[in-house]
Amino acid sequence: xxxxxxxxxxxxxxxxxxxxxxxxxxxxxxxxxxxxxxxxxxxxxxxxxxxxxxxxxxxxxxxxxxxxxxxxxxxxxxxxxxxxxxxxxxxxxxxxxxxxxxxxxxxxxxxxxxxxxxxxxxxxxxxxxxxxxxxxxxxxxxxxxxxxxxxxxxxxxxxxxxxxxxxxxxx
Amino acid sequence: xxxxxxxxxxxxxxxxxxxxxxxxxxxxxxxxxxxxxxxxxxxxxxxxxxxxxxxxxxxxxxxxxxxxxxxxxxxxxxxxxxxxxxxxxxxxxxxxxxxxxxxxxxxxxxxxxxxxxxxxxxxxxxxxxxxxxxxxxxxxxxxxxxxxxxxxxxxxxxxxxxxxxxxxxxxxxxxxxxxxxxxxxxxxxxxxxxxxxxxxxxxxxxxxxxxxxxxxxxxxxxxxxxxxxxxxxxxxxxxxxxxxxxxxxxxxxxxxxxxxxxxxxxxxxxxxxxxxxxxxxxxxxxxxxxxxxxxxxxxxxxxxxxxxxxxxxxxxxxxxxxxxxxxxxxxxxxxxxxxxxxxxxxxxxxxxxxxxxxxxxxxxxxxxxxxxxxxxxxxxxxxxxxxxxxxxxxxxxxxxxxxxxxxxxxxxxxxxxxxxxxxxxxxxxxxxxxxxxxxxxxxxxxxxxxxxxxxxxxxxxxxxxxxxxxxxxxxxxxxxxxxxxxxxxxxxxxxxxxxxxxxxxxxxxxxxxxxxxxxxxxxxxxxxxxxxxxxxxxxxxxxxxxxxxxx
Numbered sequence: 262x263x264x265x266x267x268x269x270x271x272x273x274x275x276x277x278x279x280x281x282x283x284x285x286x287x288x289x290x291x292x293x294x295x296x297x298x299x300x301x302x303x304x305x306x307x308x309x310x311x312x313x314x315x316x317x318x319x320x321x322x323x324x325x326x327x328x329x330x331x332x333x334x335x336x337x338x339x340x341x342x343x344x345x346x347x348x349x350x351x352x353x354x355x356x357x358x359x360x361x362x363x364x365x366x367x368x369x370x371x372x373x374x375x376x377x378x379x380x381x382x383x384x385x386x387x388x389x390x391x392x393x394x395x396x397x398x399x400x401x402x403x404x405x406x407x408x409x410x411x412x413x414x415x416x417x418x419x420x421x422x423x424x425x426x427x428x429x430x431x432x
Numbered sequence: 433x434x435x436x437x438x439x440x441x442x443x444x445x446x447x448x449x450x451x452x453x454x455x456x457x458x459x460x461x462x463x464x465x466x467x468x469x470x471x472x473x474x475x476x477x478x479x480x481x482x483x484x485x486x487x488x489x490x491x492x493x494x495x496x497x498x499x500x501x502x503x504x505x506x507x508x509x510x511x512x513x514x515x516x517x518x519x520x521x522x523x524x525x526x527x528x529x530x531x532x533x534x535x536x537x538x539x540x541x542x543x544x545x546x547x548x549x550x551x552x553x554x555x556x557x558x559x560x561x562x563x564x565x566x567x568x569x570x571x572x573x574x575x576x577x578x579x580x581x582x583x584x585x586x587x588x589x590x591x592x593x594x595x596x597x598x599x600x601x602x603x604x605x606x607x608x609x610x611x612x613x614x615x616x617x618x619x620x621x622x623x624x625x626x627x628x629x630x631x632x633x634x635x636x637x638x639x640x641x642x643x644x645x646x647x648x649x650x651x652x653x654x655x656x657x658x659x660x661x662x663x664x665x666x667x668x669x670x671x672x673x674x675x676x677x678x679x680x681x682x683x684x685x686x687x688x689x690x691x692x693x694x695x696x697x698x699x700x701x702x703x704x705x706x707x708x709x710x711x712x713x714x715x716x717x718x719x720x721x722x723x724x725x726x727x728x729x730x731x732x733x734x735x736x737x738x739x740x741x742x743x744x745x746x747x748x749x750x751x752x753x754x755x756x757x758x759x760x761x762x763x764x765x766x767x768x769x770x771x772x773x774x775x776x777x778x779x780x781x782x783x784x785x786x787x788x789x790x791x792x793x794x795x796x797x798x799x800x801x802x803x804x805x806x807x808x809x810x811x812x813x814x815x816x817x818x819x820x821x822x823x824x825x826x827x828x829x830x831x832x833x834x835x836x837x838x839x840x841x842x843x844x845x846x847x848x849x850x851x852x853x854x855x856x857x858x859x860x861x862x863x864x865x866x867x868x869x870x871x872x873x874x875x876x877x878x879x880x881x882x883x884x885x886x887x888x889x890x891x892x893x894x895x896x897x898x899x900x901x902x903x904x905x906x907x908x909x910x911x912x913x914x915x916x917x918x919x920x921x922x923x924x925x926x927x928x929x930x931x932x933x934x935x936x937x938x939x940x941x942x943x944x945x946x947x948x949x950x951x952x953x954x955x956x957x958x959x960x961x962x963x964x965x966x967x968x969x970x971x972x973x974x975x976x977x978x979x980x981x982x983x
Contacts, residue, residue, distance in 0.1 A: 342470060342553065344593025348670045351590055356705060372454065372471055379589035391462065402450050405443035407583040409710035410590070417439045417583060418717050425720070 263393035265385040266362070268400065270393050273386075275312055275333065285309075291335055294319055297327075305330050312362065317345035321352050328359045333384070338367035347380045354381030355411035371399045379412050433496055433801055434579055435724050436544035443586070444541045447548055451475050452534035459531065474554060474592070476522075476547030477533060481853045486511075486528045487550040488540065492560035492578040492602070493521040493804040497791040500802055502543040504787035510536045515787070517772060517780045519806045519844060519895055520599070521559045522550050526851055554592045555585035555666075559601045561609045562805035565727065566813045568761045571621040572629060574604035576722050577658065580713065584659050591666050595673035596681040598666070599638075606924065611806055613637045613646045613926035614898060616683045617665060622652065630654045635665060635695070636687030637926075639892035644684040645926050647692045649699065655718065657703075660711035664703035668695070728799035728814050733764025736817070743821035751873060752824055752835040757815075766817055768798075770810040770827060771834040771842060775871045778860045779845045780808030789830050797823050806922075807883075808844055809837060839876040840884060840949070841867040844895060848888030848905065849912075855888035857905025857912035858938070862886055865942045870949075879949060882963045885920075898922035900964045901948060902929045903941060912938045918948065918975055919967040932976045936983075944979050951978035 264273045275291040278284070284303075289310040297304060297313040304311050305327075312333030315324055324334070334353060336346035346365070353359040364384040365377050371392035377385065378400055387393040406414045415423070436444075451471075458468040472478075476487040488503065495503075503523055507515045510532050511525040518524055528536065537547060550557055558578045565573040581600060585591070591598070603610040604621035612618030618634035630652045637646025653661045665683075672690075674680045687695045743749045758767040770790070773779050782790075790810065794802045797819045798812035805811060815823060827833040836842050843866060846852065848859025863886055870876050885899025889906070896902035902917035914936055917929030936944050949963075955974055956966045967975070 341467070342593055343675060344553075344591070345671055345675075347590040347593065348667050370467060372450075372467075376587075376589040376592055403443070403446050403587070405439055405446065407443070407586050408588055417443070418713075418720070420439060421437070421720055422716060 262386050262388060263390055265387055265393050265396045266383065268397050270396075275310070277314070289332070291333065294324070297331075298323065301327060312364070314366065315349065317343065317349060321349050321357075324353075325357055328353070328357055328361075331361060333362035333364055334359065335364040335366045335386075336382075338365060338369060338373075341368045341370055341373055347376065350377070350380040350382055351410060371395050374399045375403055379406065379408075379410050379414070381411055433494065433726055434575065434721075435726065437724070440583075441541070441544065444544065444546045444548075445538075447475075447546065447587070448534060448537045448541050451537060455530060455534055470552060470593075473552035474549060475533075475537070476550035477528075477530070478551060479853070480526065480851055481849075482851070483527045484530050484533070485851070486525045486533060486536065486547065487518070487522045488524075488545060488547045489550045489557040490521045490523060490545075490804050491558055491582045492564060492575045493562045494564075494575060495802040495804065496543070497794050497800045497802065499543045499545050500787050500791040500794070502540055502545060504784040504791070505539060506536050507784040507787065509539075513785075514781055514783045516778070516847065517782065517804055517808050517810070519808060519846075519893065520557060521562075521804050521806065522557060523804075524847075526847075548586055551597075552592075553594045553596050553598075555588060555594075555598045555600065558582045558585065559599070559610055559615075559806065561603050561605060562803040562811050563609060563758070563767055563813065564604065564803075565725070566760050566762075566765075566767055567605050567609075568759050569605065570761070571604040571623060573725065574602045574610075574619075574621055576718065576725060577619070577621065577631075577655070578602050579721055579725075580659070580718070581662065584662075591670060594666070594670055595675050596678070596683075598669075598683065600662070608922075608924040608926075609805065611895075611898070611922040611926070613924075614639055614643075614895070614922055615646065617662060618646045619658070624652055624654075628654060631658055633661060633665075636684040636692070638682055638684045639895060639897045640682070641679050641890050642682075642685065642688075643892070643897045643928050644688065645928065646684075647687065649692065649696045656713045656715075657707050659713060660707045660709065661699075661703055663706060663711055664699045667702050668698045672698070728801075730762045730765060730814070731816070733816055733818065735763055737764070739818040739821055743824075746821075748835075749821060749824055751877075752833055753820060755835045755839065755877075756833075756837050757820060760814070762814075764817055766815050766820060768812045768815045768820070768823065769805070769837045770812065770832050771837050772809050772832075773836055773842050773867065774831055774834045775836075775841060775867050776864050777867075778847075779843050779863050782810075786830055786832060789826075790832070793823060793826055806844075807842065809842070835873060836876060838881045838883070840870045840879050840882045841876060843867060843884045843886060844899065845886040846888050846893035848886075848894075852888060852893075854891055855905070856890075856907035857888045857914065859886045859888040859894060859905060862903060862905070862914070862938070862941050866945060869942050869946060878959075879953065880959070880962055882949075883921075884945070895922060896920075897928045898926060899929060900967075901945060903945075906935065908935065914938065914941045916941075916944060916948070916979075918972060919964060921964055930972045932972050933980050940983075947979045948975055951975050 310332035634646035803811040887894035898920040920929030
């Protein structure tokens with residue numbers, strides 16, 4: 262499954278561990294939430310980055326105390342129809358100021374890229390090679406956004422205000 | 433009217449280009465049907481019994497004449513020459529080819545019409561009062577707020593994959609013509625003691641398998657906070673709404689399972705985090721939207737012009753006027769409802785020719801504006817009273833002057849088994865038969881206001897639960913059986929109807945409805961007592977007796 266990060270297809274430095282996979286001595290690891298919570302101290306002490314795979318039905322508040330220590334949070338879309346992780350992503354970015362890698366995993370297709378970028382994801386485990394290759398093109402599909410989110414893009418409402426002021430209309 | 437600017441137009445065009453690419457990928461096999469399904473639904477495209485069905489949004493029910501002509505053009509060029517207006521301020525085309533859909537969308541985009549989110553598990557077309565902006569004694573034009581919410585909910589990055597569909601309706605009048613209590617979120621514009629504009633917010637209404645009337649979650653949310661409050665409700669719903677069972681996924685089930693108190697606490701907590709964020713709307717933004725709604729340059733006209741006085745001698749005109757013409761906030765003007773329920777025809781259908789001709793009439797008589805209501809009728813919102821006789825004659829020529837608005841033949845019906853792949857029973861033939869049975873205007877007039885709603889399956893697109901008489905078609909042992917409820921209503925006093933007894937066969941439905949109506953005429957205390965009031969006073973028993981005693 263190709264990984265897109267920073268808009269480009271990249272190698273994934275993280276190795277995914279299951280709940281009972283023996284811990285490798287070094288290297289970056291992504292571990293399931295329950296294992297991470299149970300073994301956080303040990304995992305964070307070892308060399309290499311630690312990321313956590315957080316399911317979409319587990320309260321994100323539980324992860325908050327660790328946000329400064331994890332290098333990546335992988336949120337899960339079991340199917341592209343299940344949009345819970347969009348809310349989790351926005352909470353992590355906008356409420357808890359999480360600045361590390363925020364990865365979308367599961368059934369990730371090109372038709373969700375814009376929504377995901379706007380919700381704060383910057384890393385994508387894309388299901389189809391062709392979708393990964395089309396990432397930049399798809400990400401630029403829209404130039405108009407109606408809602409303010411933490412991605413900082415100006416909304417249509419505010420762009421209109423700017424245009425009005427710059428044209429001197431109504432002043 | 434609301435004028436799209438370059439920014440709105442750009443978004444609609446970008447959406448069309450995205451969908452064109454998605455259709456191309458589907459046709460080449462790059463997208464599976466399972467993947468494509470969600471994407472086409474988000475663009476209003478269903479796969480129905482015979483063909484693709486295409487549902488176009490008419491946000492808050494307002495159309496300009498060039499937009500109505502564009503709908504006529506789509507009906508003519510891509511479909512079979514007609515369209516069907518639905519209970520949700522949409523129009524549907526039933527026979528469209530998938531490969532041609534992007535072109536149809538592009539043609540509509542030219543006049544600022546789209547099909548975004550008319551289906552799918554996202555926030556649907558925002559609906560409102562079809563008399564918005566012209567109804568007397570309205571708090572203010574609810575379309576300003578509808579448009580604000582329409583923009584905010586369009587391609588929302590967090591809420592485009594909700595547990596289920598999500599519908600918001602807004603009213604600003606005492607008399608609720610937007611049926612807000614049967615929506616996921618219902619908003620009623622109110623003023624607080626400081627004369628500030630805000631909303632009473634209702635949540636968790638809806639029909640279908642498990643019908644609920646919405647409950648008030650907050651009595652006053654200031655206008656500046658309405659987006660953050662809606663966002664808080666949606667965030668709670670997105671996270672905690674059920675996804676294990678499609679029939680239990682609507683917000684009404686979450687509200688019911690948690691209870692309104694617990695649900696509102698969750699929302700309140702979420703809201704406190706976001707209410708002072710960039711979601712807060714400053715007055716300048718609202719004023720900007722307000723400024724893009726233009727209103728006609730009304731003339732100073734007499735309350736009772738000579739033309740109207742003279743036409744009153746014609747009983748046919750008078751029958752139509754009494755029934756189709758409503759008071760307007762400006763003296764000398766009227767709101768004219770155009771019945772799309774001609775006797776014996778499917779409710780809500782209009783031909784391309786009728787749409788074009790109506791657009792011409794709206795240009796002449798209604799400042800180029802048309803409205804669409806949830807009763808599947810249209811309206812001309814600004815007709816000078818002196819023009820009423822001429823307008824009536826023109827409508828009559830088009831077959832659009834049936835004087836039955838709000839009467840028993842003004843039937844709301846879903847497309848049913850004739851078109852819909854979900855339906856278990858026919859709706860349209862039942863509506864047609866009933867409309868023939870009660871075709872006599874004197875009789876219909878004697879009966880007075882009475883709404884019949886028909887659904888061909890439990891999903892309740894015909895809103896049968898809230899019909900004064902509701903008819904629900906179900907399938908039993910391979911046969912269509914119809915359950916009859918009475919006493920429902922969709923207005924400010926919204927209530928669910930009560931079942932009067934066992935289901936009846938297709939052939940018996942019209943007889944049973946006649947029995948119910950006869951019982952009402954015999955039971956009412958005086959001619960002014962409406963059907964729904966008699967039912968409220970007496971309950972279902974006397975009706976049940978009348979219907980089932982001889983069956």
